[in-house]
Amino acid sequence: MHLKTCVHPKTRIHLKALALACATAALAAAGPAAASPDKPVIALSNAYFGNSWRHQMVEAFEAAAKKAKDEGRIADYIILNGDGTVAQQNSQIAELILKKVDAIAIDAASETAVNGIIEKACKAGIKVVSFDSVASAPCNYQLNFDFKGYKRDQADWVLNKIGGKGNVIVVRGVKGSAPDADMFAAQEAVLKNHPDVKVVATVYGQATASVAQSAVANVLPSLPQVDAVLAQGGSDDTGIAQAFDQYGGAYAKKMPVIEGGGSSNFIQWWAKRHEANGYSTISMNTTPGIGGAAFWLAYSLVKGATPPKMMIMPVATVTDENLKDYADLPAGVIVSPSYSQEWVEKNLIAAKTGN
Template sequence: MKFSIMAALASAALASVSVLPAMASPDAPVIALANAYYGNTWRHQMVEAFEASAKEAKAAGQIADYIIMNGDGSVAQQNSQIAELILKKVDVIAVDAASETAVNGVIQKACAAGIIVVSFDSVASAPCNYQLNFDFKGYKAAQAEAVIKMLGGKGSILQVRGVKGSAPDNDMYNAQQAVLAKYPDVKVLATVYGQATASVAQAAIANVLPSLPHVDAVLAQGGSDDVGIAQAFVQYGGEYEGKMPIIEGGGGTDFVKWWAEENAKNGYKTISMNTTPGIGGAAFWLGLSLLKGAEAPKLMIMPVATVDDGNLKDYAKLPGGQIISPSYSLDWVKENLLTK
């Protein structure tokens, strides 16, 4: 599948929609997105992917309408929003959850009301809902192993965690800890939260760097935090001028461009792996397919995107300010997620 930037894909998709959309039938469904957190580039692109798919389906008469609700990261607000969607009698709710467990009660109420619920990315564990997840533990362990191999199995590292309280943050952190336990010569100097956001990660690292000895590598969690991490070390300067630590990439195109420049200047090496915000579109098409009677497993796993020395130059050509991601179409969902 060809990788591209979701914002460009959304614009192209919307530009191709007919001026005279097909009329939805009177019983056409309404599909909603309950997104707990909207504070970083990844979540913005995820919402854009969902909306692009929803607009495509609405123009084709497949749905009557769609609703998008974005939250502040709190469980209380998301519980309230899902309760409101139940009252609106929507047909499907796609949930990027504030907590793996704390929204289960309201999700069970939605299911009891006959609503199909698909939690994705930050999933909920309610028994009735479908989970569209990433293998956060698997890919983050593989990335940490790759970085530690670049270090030769020893050195000092800084850990940057993601969205506090989310299931992905816990899974990725625990995966990193399991890898670090195998390398007694790798020392963790400090752990900070970057909220998968460049500005937050940059500020958090800038606050701790003056008190730390030399940092050889940074284990992060993805989103747009990677370029913020790099900027913090660049601005700090000193011992890091011309010799930056190995910073895990999280799929940010600004980081990939910086990495390519550093690689050209001094052979800088790292690896980038990231969950793909295009999952928002996949969640939409999955929910619509389930509503129409398709069958799918209760747990489905999405692919991740990887950038390394072999494809760095290609990805460095992408526009800045985005997260690397493919788009996921209805055909892709049918081929890769639905039960054969």
């Protein structure tokens, strides 16, 4: 039976209500999924749909799933987007278990609070991959980024760029998520090694331009001159830059060193200032193309692959040296390659044996 897939692949704005309606419609319309390793049904449970990174990730999953379906390799796929709460994601995964899907890729609302329902899925014979915001259930496969490693390297670069002293704003990501906790911990560790750097404000940007802009704009009037901003990625970099642009004053002449998170809008902003006055920063970001990698990994698990239980994805890095290579990206996207089945087999599955 055909399963209705409900998603908004071109949307670039936060449509929480529509995403919730979409999830409900998909569950209501979908009939029982016949479990079949020959032609499996692969599902995506995405806990949060409120920023451009997550939209692009869902698009990557859907593109891979559509390719597999068109080629007759899967029976169907289901995409469910949530409101960021554990309760809703638990409910959605429970419905997917009842539908007897063959595999579920999960961008989790919590590292621990969805573990119980994941264990139920595993006991039901469903292959589970958590990715990006991973879950720690022992039975699931984790496809993650080295959030602590790359964020440590980026924070080090930025603080060295300002000479190891000055005032810094920290803009955190999606509240309650595992990536936010990991990246913030890495930033705190780097800050401890720079005693002459003072954190003058810490706000949440939700990896979203509008939220980050508002959060930074609200605190700027009460702060001394800011020399750098440590952020987390998504499109928060664009919102941070816009907040300083609109505030003006001394920032019209000397903009703080803002960590880039891979937003094409930020890279375009940076490129203009680099050409005009040599503005320099660094952008490092997790790649939303992981959605496609998660699909192919889930598919391979159903087909009998035995990858490592924990796998690490690469991040994308933009510097002054390669800035021109990315300056012409379309607006509203995050720097990311796409990941094919062949890439997954070579770089994730075969990594277990070193092949």
